[in-house]
Amino acid sequence: MARRLTAAALSLLSLLALTSCTGKDAPEQPQGAADPPRIVVASGQDVTGKNGIRQQLIDAWNAQEGEHGYRARLVELPGSADQQRSQLLGALQSGGAEYDVVNLDVTWIPEFAAAGLIRPLTGAAVKSPDDIIEAVDRTSFWDGERYAVPFNSDVGLLYYRKDHLRGAGTSRTGLGRGVTWDDLRELIDAVNDDPTKPGNYEEGWTTQLAAYEGRTVNAIEAFASAVPDFALTDEDGRYTADEEQLTAGVTELRERTQSPPYMLDEASGSREAESLSAFAEGRTTFLRHWPYVYPALYERFKGNLGVTRLPGKAVLGGQNLAVTSNTSEQRAAKAAELIAFLTDPDSERCLLRAGFAATRTSAYRHPGGTPECRHASAYSTGASASPTGESAEVKAPDQLAGGVSYSRDILLPALSEAVQRPRTPLYGAVTQTLITQLGALYGPRPPRDAEVAKNLDEALSEVLPD
Numbered sequence: 001m002a003r004r005l006t007a008a009a010l011s012l013l014s015l016l017a018l019t020s021c022t023g024k025d026a027p028e029q030p031q032g033a034a035d036p037p038r039i040v041v042a043s044g045q046d047v048t049g050k051n052g053i054r055q056q057l058i059d060a061w062n063a064q065e066g067e068h069g070y071r072a073r074l075v076e077l078p079g080s081a082d083q084q085r086s087q088l089l090g091a092l093q094s095g096g097a098e099y100d101v102v103n104l105d106v107t108w109i110p111e112f113a114a115a116g117l118i119r120p121l122t123g124a125a126v127k128s129p130d131d132i133i134e135a136v137d138r139t140s141f142w143d144g145e146r147y148a149v150p151f152n153s154d155v156g157l158l159y160y161r162k163d164h165l166r167g168a169g170t171s172r173t174g175l176g177r178g179v180t181w182d183d184l185r186e187l188i189d190a191v192n193d194d195p196t197k198p199g200n201y202e203e204g205w206t207t208q209l210a211a212y213e214g215r216t217v218n219a220i221e222a223f224a225s226a227v228p229d230f231a232l233t234d235e236d237g238r239y240t241a242d243e244e245q246l247t248a249g250v251t252e253l254r255e256r257t258q259s260p261p262y263m264l265d266e267a268s269g270s271r272e273a274e275s276l277s278a279f280a281e282g283r284t285t286f287l288r289h290w291p292y293v294y295p296a297l298y299e300r301f302k303g304n305l306g307v308t309r310l311p312g313k314a315v316l317g318g319q320n321l322a323v324t325s326n327t328s329e330q331r332a333a334k335a336a337e338l339i340a341f342l343t344d345p346d347s348e349r350c351l352l353r354a355g356f357a358a359t360r361t362s363a364y365r366h367p368g369g370t371p372e373c374r375h376a377s378a379y380s381t382g383a384s385a386s387p388t389g390e391s392a393e394v395k396a397p398d399q400l401a402g403g404v405s406y407s408r409d410i411l412l413p414a415l416s417e418a419v420q421r422p423r424t425p426l427y428g429a430v431t432q433t434l435i436t437q438l439g440a441l442y443g444p445r446p447p448r449d450a451e452v453a454k455n456l457d458e459a460l461s462e463v464l465p466d
Contacts, residue, residue: 036065039072039335042091043103044084044319046076047292053354054103054342056376061341070334072101081105081213085428092117092324100327100335103151103319106139106420107427110237113142114425118322120145125323125336127344131360133415140320142423143236147322149343150359152351154290154317155414156221156310159297163304164201164285168194174401175308177413181225181256184286184311188262191285198282205286206264206275209257211439214271216421216431217315218288219438222256223249224419225312232460237424239464246453254441254449268442290317291411292355298396307406309414316418318357341375350376357411364412429463 046052058072065071077084085108091097093115104112112118123129126149129137133153140148162173168190172183188204191197208214224230226248232241259265264284267275272289279287280300288310298305321342323335341347345362350373352358363371398406422430437456440447 036069036071037331037334039070039100039331039338040075040098041072041101041103041321041338042075042077042088042097042099044077044081044105048354048356053350053356053376057342057347057350060375061338068334068337070338072338075099082428088112089115089117092326095326098326099324100331101338102322102324104148104322106150106316106318106320107422107431109139109148109320109322110142110423111425111427112322113145113147116325118147119325119332120147121149121323121336121339124333125149125339127340128360128362131345131362133359133361133412135316135416135418135420136318136359139316139318139420148320149322149339151319151321151343152356153359153415154292154357155411155418156217156288156314156317157291157294157410157414158308158310159279159287159289159293160306160308161279161282161285161301161304162306164191164197164282167191167196167198173306175306176404177309179308179311181311185262188285192261200282201285202278202283203260203264204262204284205288206267206270206278206284207257207288208271208275209268209442210271210274211435212271213431213435215438216434217317218257219249219253219434220315220419220421221310221313222253224315226252230419232422232430233424233464235423237422237426237465239460239466241457241460243450243453243457246456247450250438250441250449250453250456253438254446257441291357294406295355295396307400307410309410313419314414314417316415316420318359346373346375349373352407357415361412364407424464426463430460433459433463 041058043054046054048054055074058074062071077087079087085105088099088102088104091099092102092112102112102118104118126132126146132150136150136153140146140150158175158179160175165173165187168187170187170190172187175183184205191201191204207218209218223246227245230241230245230249232239234240257263257267259267264278266278270278275287276289276293278284280297294307321339323332323339327335343359345360348358348360348363349371352363353371353373358364396406400406404410421427424430434456437452437459440452440455
């Protein structure tokens with residue numbers, strides 16, 4: 001990866017670290033006998049950077065300390081998502097960490113709930129549940145009970161370079177909901193055949209297919225696009241797919257990821273940073289990535305950047321807040337109050353403004369402008385602060401060409417229609433099986449699609465109950 005990170009890519013990745021980092025660091029509170037009791041929140045790192053929006057929302061709750069008598073403290077766990085999951089499982093199973101609230105990936109809810117590590121939530125933890133996007137809210141439940149409240153959501157989007165398409169002489173520089181993978185292949189062919197294409201251009205698109213969760217996400221998107229109502233598991237976590245469905249899904253995935261002439265060859269080993277780097281350097285025209293990169297990409301490319309929904313189905317991501325079973329009843333009640341605050345309509349507007357995908361429909365009601373954010377007042381200035389203290393303002397437009405709203409017309413429908421990854425307490429084993437079996441597609445001599453599907457079906461049947 002270091003070899004590939006040119007100055008342009010490093011500039012973009014640095015901008016991602018700065019985007020939405022507003023205000024100064026929260027002051028340290030003096031420790032002493034009179035300190036109020038704390039609610040400890042464990043979470044992965046905030047993609048909005050140092051003193052990001054999650055910390056600012058917690059600071060806003062702490063500012064109301066006189067109303068609830070507690071202070072919250074955010075603990076950010078290092079490492080990848082898989083490493084964070086292992087840390088949380090170990091800490092909660094051993095009781096070695098005093099976490100009251102955990103910010104869990106949506107795929108972890110069944111596992112943590114079935115293991116008794118998080119507790120069912122009452123209505124006190126969620127305000128206006130009817131306002132939460134239905135597809136997003138379904139990730140909070142297991143076995144008929146609510147165990148979490150959606151905090152920030154996520155969904156795959158398609159980013160593209162309009163200047164590449166214009167240079168190839170195509171009239172389709174503004175791609176909308178109707179775009180298909182066949183359309184993309186035609187556009188890529190046009191760019192590939194353009195004798196004036198940029199000298200550093202290599203192939204049409206890139207994504208995240210390294211041997212980690214990104215490969216699973218891309219696979220589920222391909223499977224769900226190829227097979228109507230596709231699901232690997234039912235609501236009880238039982239295996240429901242069959243070899244024929246898997247063959248159709250594998251074929252769709254292979255066709256999307258042929259290299260050459262469509263996908264960048266190194267995408268088979270790329271994660272988020274590497275794929276973003278390739279796109280930033282102009283080595284691809286199209287990029288599958290998450291909403292949080294939109295502000296930084298716009299800042300770099302301005303009018304040459306396009307963004308739209310992925311062709312076919314997109315996978316739902318995001319994190320949900322849950323209360324641990326280890327915490328006392330009194331602290332659990334305060335933890336539920338904190339969750340209600342962090343996920344209320346104003347907090348969701350703040351998250352959307354910061355670059356996250358909000359979980360509530362009300363956050364998307366004012367397209368064309370910046371949603372009001374009262375909880376994290378620093379965000380109302382629209383300014384970002386760099387680690388050097390210099391201000392840097394990053395404002396990606398909501399209003400796109402043709403009167404299209406990024407938030408209302410692209411992001412909200414994508415979230416509402418997104419598909420879930422398998423719902424099962426055994427998700428860790430399922431995703432590892434998908435990653436391993438589908439790796440055969442990216443080896444030196446890929447087997448036939450039917451053979452890959454057969455091996456995948458047998459492996460999943462061993463992992464999941466039927």
